[in-house]
Amino acid sequence: MSTPLRARRNPRNQALVNLEKQVLAALEDMKAVNVRVLDVRGLTDVADTMIVASGNSDRHVRAVADRVVEKAKEMGRRPMGLEGTRDGEWVLVDLQDVLVHVMLPRIREFYALEQLWEAPQASRQKADAKSAKAGRVRKPAAGKTAVSKRGAGKKPFKRRPATRASST
Numbered sequence: 001m002s003t004p005l006r007a008r009r010n011p012r013n014q015a016l017v018n019l020e021k022q023v024l025a026a027l028e029d030m031k032a033v034n035v036r037v038l039d040v041r042g043l044t045d046v047a048d049t050m051i052v053a054s055g056n057s058d059r060h061v062r063a064v065a066d067r068v069v070e071k072a073k074e075m076g077r078r079p080m081g082l083e084g085t086r087d088g089e090w091v092l093v094d095l096q097d098v099l100v101h102v103m104l105p106r107i108r109e110f111y112a113l114e115q116l117w118e119a120p121q122a123s124r125q126k127a128d129a130k131s132a133k134a135g136r137v138r139k140p141a142a143g144k145t146a147v148s149k150r151g152a153g154k155k156p157f158k159r160r161p162a163t164r165a166s167s168t
C-alpha cells in the first residue's frame with residue numbers, strides 16, 4: 001500500500017464559501033478586472049483559496065483591496081496582513097483561508113500566479129491519469145536527491161581545519 005504524495009483536500013466549509021462570496025462581491029462592486037479563483041487546497045497549507053484580480057491603476061488597486069478588507073471586517077474576519085498598499089502595484093490581502101492578490105495587469109502578467117498555481121495541479125492530474133491507465137500507483141523515489149546543473153559532477157566542498165600561526 002502506498003501513501004499519497006500530498007494530503008487529500010479538506011472539504012470546503014460554509015464559512016470559507018461565504019468568505020469567498022463576500023470577497024468576490026467586493027471585487028465586483030469595485031469593478032476589478034479579470035478575477036480568477038484558484039483552489040489551492042492540497043497544494044499548500046498557507047491558504048485554501050487564492051483570488052487574483054487586476055485593477056486599472058495603482059489607485060484602483062488600492063481601492064479594490066481596501067473594499068475587500070471592509071467586506072471582511074463586516075463579516076467579522078480581521079485580515080492577518082495587508083501588503084503593498086504604499087506602491088499600489090500589487091496588494092496582498094491575507095484573510096487566513098483566502099489570499100487576495102490585486103495587481104496591475106503588467107505586474108500580473110510578469111509574475112503569472114495563475115500559471116504557477118495551476119501547473120502543479122494540471123501535471124499531477126496528468127500523471128495520475130497516466131498511471132491509472134497503466135494500472136500503477138505513483139510512489140516517491142526513495143533515496144533520490146536533486147542535483148543542480150551547476151553542481152553536477154563536482155566534488156563537495158570540504159572545509160580544511162584552521163591552522164594557527166605559531167608565535168615564537
